[in-house]
Amino acid sequence: MSEPTEFLAAAEALLGSRGFTRDPDLMDPWLTDWRGRFSGKALALLSPSSTQEVSRTVRLCADHGIAIVPQGGNSGMCGGATPDASGNAVLLSLRRMDAIRSLDTEARQIVCEAGLVLQTLHEVAARERLRFPLTLGGKGSATVGGLISTNAGGTQVLRHGVMRDQVLGLEAVLADGSIFNGLTVLKKDNRGFDLKQMLIGSEGTLGIVTAATLRLLPETGGRSVAWAGLKSIGDARKLLLLAQDKAGHYLEGFEVMPQHSLEAVLAHTPDTRNPLTDIHPWQALIELVGEPGEAADLPAIVEDILAAGMEQGLVDDATIAANESQAEAFWLMRDEIAPAERAVGPAMQHDISVPVARMADFVEAAIPQVKARFPDTLPVAFGHLGDGNVHFHVIGPADAVRGQWELDQGKTISAYVHDLVTEWGGSISAEHGIGQMKRDELGRLGDPVANTMLRNVKQALDPQGILNPGKLVPLAPAP
Incomplete structure (x- = not known):
C-alpha cells in the first residue's frame, strides 16, 4: 500500500511540529504495549492539544479512511492501545491534553x-x-x-x-x-x-x-492498615465478612496474596520486608479509612477485627502499620506483585471475576485443576477479594522462553482458565478490558446476543470501522 501523502501533509499542517511526527525514535516507545506482548506500526503519531484539534483530526482521518488507535499512558494490559502490524493506522495520543x-x-x-x-x-x-x-x-x-x-x-x-x-x-x-x-x-x-x-x-x-x-x-482524616497471615483464601473470605460487619463503610481495601507472590516481591523489589515473622500460605492487606473527625475510631476497629479473627481461628498472625510510612510499605508490596512476578519469568496473566461470594471457592478449586492439567506450571491468584476479582496468573516452567512459551502452551492455558471462569458464571475481564488480547475469547465465550449487540452499536457509531479496529468487538461468527 502506498503512503497516503495527501493525508499526511494535511495532518502535519493541522497539528504542527508539536502534534505531528513520523520520527521512528519518538514513535517507537508507544508502539509496544506495557507488557511487551503486542507491537505494531503506525503511519504517524498525532498529538492534538485540544478537543477541537481532536475533532478536526478525526474528521480528516474519516475523510481519508485512515484508522485511529487512541492512546493514553500506554499502561494497558490487553494491547488495547497498540496498532497492528500493517502500519496503516495513526496513533492518536491524548497526552498533551492534560489540563x-x-x-x-x-x-x-x-x-x-x-x-x-x-x-x-x-x-x-x-x-x-x-x-x-x-x-x-x-x-x-x-x-x-x-x-x-x-x-x-x-x-x-x-x-x-x-x-x-x-x-x-x-x-x-x-x-x-x-x-x-x-x-x-x-x-x-x-x-x-x-x-x-x-x-x-x-x-x-x-x-x-x-x-x-x-x-x-x-480528604481522609486518617487510615488504619493491617497485614494478616492466614491458612487459606477461604479464611480470608470469612475475615472479609467479619471486617465488613465490624468496619462498615470504613472498610476501603481488602487485598489477598499467596506466599509465592509475597516472596517474589521481597526478592525483586528493593527496600521491602515481610511484615510478619513466620511464613503463611496467604496474606491479607486490610485498610480502613475515615473522613476528618472519624480517624480516632479506626485503630480500635481494626484491632477488634484482628482479635475476633484470631479468636475464630481465621488469623494466625497480624500487624498494624504504626505510621504512614509503614502503611505505604504494606501497599508497595501489593502494588509490586505484577512487576515482581514478571521478573520471575513468563506467565499467563488473567484478570478474572466471579460472583463475590464464590471467589474463594473458585480459587481453591481452580488452582489444583490448572496444576493437574499443566503440571509444569505454577498457578497463583491475588487481588481484590472483596470485589470478586483476582488476578489469576499461571507462571511458566523454569525453562520457558519468554515470548515463545506464551504463544505456545500459554494460549492453551488461557483458554482453559477462561473456560473455568465461564463455568463459574464469571467474566474473562474484570478491570483491564478486552483489547486485542481477549477479543477472540470474548467471541468464543461471550453471550451471542450480547456480542451481536456490541457489533451493532459499533456499526451504528463507527460505520467505517476507523476507531481502534481489531479491539474489543468480537468478529461475527462465520455463516
Whole structure:
C-alpha cells in the first residue's frame, strides 16, 4: 500500500511540529504495549492539544479512511492501545491534553482532560483537601482517558466502585469528528439512553474521550492498615465478612496474596520486608479509612477485627502499620506483585471475576485443576477479594522462553482458565478490558446476543470501522 501523502501533509499542517511526527525514535516507545506482548506500526503519531484539534483530526482521518488507535499512558494490559502490524493506522495520543478545566470544591467535582495522569489528579485534589477515590499501581502513567476507556478498577473498588462510578459527565469525539458534550452534571436527567455510560469501557472503539467531569470526596482524616497471615483464601473470605460487619463503610481495601507472590516481591523489589515473622500460605492487606473527625475510631476497629479473627481461628498472625510510612510499605508490596512476578519469568496473566461470594471457592478449586492439567506450571491468584476479582496468573516452567512459551502452551492455558471462569458464571475481564488480547475469547465465550449487540452499536457509531479496529468487538461468527 502506498503512503497516503495527501493525508499526511494535511495532518502535519493541522497539528504542527508539536502534534505531528513520523520520527521512528519518538514513535517507537508507544508502539509496544506495557507488557511487551503486542507491537505494531503506525503511519504517524498525532498529538492534538485540544478537543477541537481532536475533532478536526478525526474528521480528516474519516475523510481519508485512515484508522485511529487512541492512546493514553500506554499502561494497558490487553494491547488495547497498540496498532497492528500493517502500519496503516495513526496513533492518536491524548497526552498533551492534560489540563484542569475547572474544580468546584463545594460541589466536589473536577473537569479535567483525558491526558491528565492519575497521580497528578490525586495531587491536585489533595491541595484542595479533597481526594479522587480510585488508585492503582500504574497511577504514575495511567491517564484519565485511559481509565475511563477501560473502566479501570484498582484497590478502592470495595468502597467506592470502578471508574464508571466516578464519572459524572463526559466529552468525546465520535467517528465522524462530531463532539459529544455531556460534561454538565444533572442529578436527574431522563432523556433516554445514558450515552456517557456507553462510551465508558468502550476502549476507544465508539469514540475518543477528551474530557470528563469526575466526582471528588473529602480528604481522609486518617487510615488504619493491617497485614494478616492466614491458612487459606477461604479464611480470608470469612475475615472479609467479619471486617465488613465490624468496619462498615470504613472498610476501603481488602487485598489477598499467596506466599509465592509475597516472596517474589521481597526478592525483586528493593527496600521491602515481610511484615510478619513466620511464613503463611496467604496474606491479607486490610485498610480502613475515615473522613476528618472519624480517624480516632479506626485503630480500635481494626484491632477488634484482628482479635475476633484470631479468636475464630481465621488469623494466625497480624500487624498494624504504626505510621504512614509503614502503611505505604504494606501497599508497595501489593502494588509490586505484577512487576515482581514478571521478573520471575513468563506467565499467563488473567484478570478474572466471579460472583463475590464464590471467589474463594473458585480459587481453591481452580488452582489444583490448572496444576493437574499443566503440571509444569505454577498457578497463583491475588487481588481484590472483596470485589470478586483476582488476578489469576499461571507462571511458566523454569525453562520457558519468554515470548515463545506464551504463544505456545500459554494460549492453551488461557483458554482453559477462561473456560473455568465461564463455568463459574464469571467474566474473562474484570478491570483491564478486552483489547486485542481477549477479543477472540470474548467471541468464543461471550453471550451471542450480547456480542451481536456490541457489533451493532459499533456499526451504528463507527460505520467505517476507523476507531481502534481489531479491539474489543468480537468478529461475527462465520455463516
